Amino acid sequence: MKVNSNDNAIDKPSQEEREVDQYSAEMITSLCDRKQFDYEEETTLDFYYDEYDHDDSESEEENYEIKSDTDYEVEDDATEQHHQLSNYSIEFMQKVVDYADETDASGKRRRTWKSVHHRFRTLPDQSYVSRFRNYLKQNVTRRQKTQKRDELVYKKFTEARKQYLPIHDIDIQHWAVKVAKELDLDDFQASEFWLRTFKKQHRICSRKITNIITKREILNSDDILKSEENFIKLFNKLSPKYKEAEIFNTDLVGIEKEQHSTRTLSLQSE
16 A cells, blocks of 8 residues: 655645634734724614513413512623613603503502513613613603702792892892702703793893882882872962073983883783
8 A cells, every 4th residue: 555655744824714713813913902992883773573561471471580679780881881861751760650650450560671681682681771761760760850949939920020020130149059959969050041940930030110109109009109198289389480491300300319120020911
C-alpha cells in the first residue's frame, strides 16, 4: 500500500481566509485598546391581535401561580436606563395597571405576568407594572396639590380685588411660589407659561385705573356723599363773588397726592 507523504501536511489558507483573519485581529485589537464604547439601540413596536385579547385567567391559573404585588417588584437592571417612564403615556400606564390588577370574585388577581406581557409586548420586564402603579399614585397626589395651589392663588386674587388693591403679574407669581412651598411643590417656578395659563383659565385681564378708591371711601361712603352735597351748596353760594377766570376745576389738573400704578389685573366680568 502506498502512503502519501502529504497527508499530514497543513493546507495553506486561501486569500479569503487571510482577509477574515486580518479583519478579526484588527477588531480584537481595537476593542482591547478602546476605553469607551458607543452603541445604538433600536426600539420597535409589537402589535397584538384580538386572539391575544381574551380572558385566559382559568387556563393560566391551572399552570401558573397568581403573583402578588411583591412578585412584580424585582430588581431593576441595566435596561432601566433605556426604558424610562417618560416613554409611556399616563393613559397607557393606567391601562396596564388596570389590566394587571383585575381581580376575580374571591379578590385574587386574575392576571399573571405572562398574561400581562402577552397583552402589552412593549413592557421590558415585570417591574414596570409596579413602577407604573407607584408613578400613577404619585402623579394623582401631585395633581391634587397643583389644583389646590391654583385654588389658593385665585382666592388671594379675589380677596385683593374686594379690597380694591392694584394687582400685577408679579403679585400672582409671588403668591403661587409661596403657596407651592407650603404644599411641598419645591420645583414649581411660577413661569410665564404657567402665569398665562392661570390668567386664561380664570379669565383675568389687565385694565386701566381710571379712579382711585381708598378703603376709607368704601367704609365712609355715606359721609362722603353728604360732604359732596355740602360742597356743592357752598360753591353755589360763594361762586357769584368771584370772576370765572378765578375759579379752577381741580379735576382737570394732573396733580396726584401719591404714586400709584396706572393698571391692575381684574376679572373680565368686572
